[in-house]
Amino acid sequence: MQNGIGIEQYFEEKFPENPIIPATVFLDAHQTEHGSITHGIRTKIDYGMYKPEQLGTEQNKNILERLDHDLIAGDVESVILDNVQRSRWSKVIWNASFGPISVISGGYSASELLRDPIANQLVRTTMKELIAIGDAATGEKVSPISADDFIDKSFSITLNRPNEVFPSMLVDFENKRPMEHQVIVKNPIDVANKLGVKVPVLETLYSLLVLLEKKKFGIWQ
Template sequence: MDWELIRSVSECGPVDYIVCAHKALDQAEVAVNLRPAVGKETTIVVIQNGVGNEEPFRNEFPDNSILTCVTWVGAVQTSPGVVKHTKSEDMQIGLFPNPSLDGSLEQKRLDTFADLLRNGKTRFQILENMQIQRWEKVVWNVAWNSLTAITMVDTQTWLHSSEDATPFTRQLMQEVIKIARGCGVPLQNELIDQLMDKINAMPGIGSSMQTDCKNGRPMEIDVILGYPARKARDLGIPAPFLQTLYVILRAVDGRLRAAL
């Protein structure tokens, strides 16, 4: 395979695909930095946790296609260049449709990227409405990422920490489901049971947010909690558990950023 290592986007001309699998911390700034690599034909692929992640890319590149993906791959970089891959592996991908582009062109860009994943033997499914997946995953991340980062315990230790932990978690998930619905994304209440069954079938796990917190790195609190919290406020949907976690995590994140 031919490849070329570049150390800065400015060393590269327009490319077919840009895969954004970085932490979603300053999306608008990343989009501006990508300018030299984006041409008319470039498709941006977002593989990140969170909701609203695509908007800064669409604002910066209104004439380009965006593929949006949810990944369930668990991975931690234990030392430079060494990635520990935990058991889970799955991904959903689809279009973040651009109404100003021809649908068949967007579909072709999605199909070509899917072929690349297939060639690499990645486990994935193509879905029609990826916002359902993105919000379902954020229901998961709001719960497990925040709670494991704030408590510094794993999911099972959290759930067994008191008789209030499970009802607390379910209430939190319920709030995010209501916000998703307010945003026109049809999540079902059954999702709570599905996600609780899923976590209870797993050994206690941490989260990427807990890893960031442990390593003194900024956390993805805006795309995971901030965007839903703002939507709740705008739509007049009560979300006291979410708002509380968000305000606490902003303080923790502020401490981490101040120490950088």
């Protein structure tokens, strides 16, 4: 359930005989005070086998069905996917765009970024680069709709959330915690370089992000 791309390989090496079930979590929640979490209007988990061919075994099908049953019993929207990597790329498109830009801009919320014309265009351009990586990495379209329609829909959902959305990367930065920029930003860049996808904006955002982190906290990747 960890955010980002390319997190499964470590577990595959450590537990080669175990099925790995990556998940994408859509959770409307925020911490109101230490030890207190307020849940919002939505909890949804998309998941499936790390390797699609693992879906063919009866044992793995039973594992997914049991997990589905337990999640539904806990009032969670549960979705089993044949290709879970599409869902993971779909989510990282938002995280790897809004997260770095919110930090570098000095703490803008997601909706504040979208209401600013310059920031809005920067987010859109970054998302298009990430969509291109996801399409190349998964071998199919990350979204069944066009890139522009996908981005417009994402913007609309973000702007219509009942509460301001502050990307987790910004929350970590403001609380002096390590940001997940390796798995959210750097890993997609590495995939892009491997596949020959040009991502100059994403590379620039990553460089600025780690420089800012080094300047403020003395951390260097």
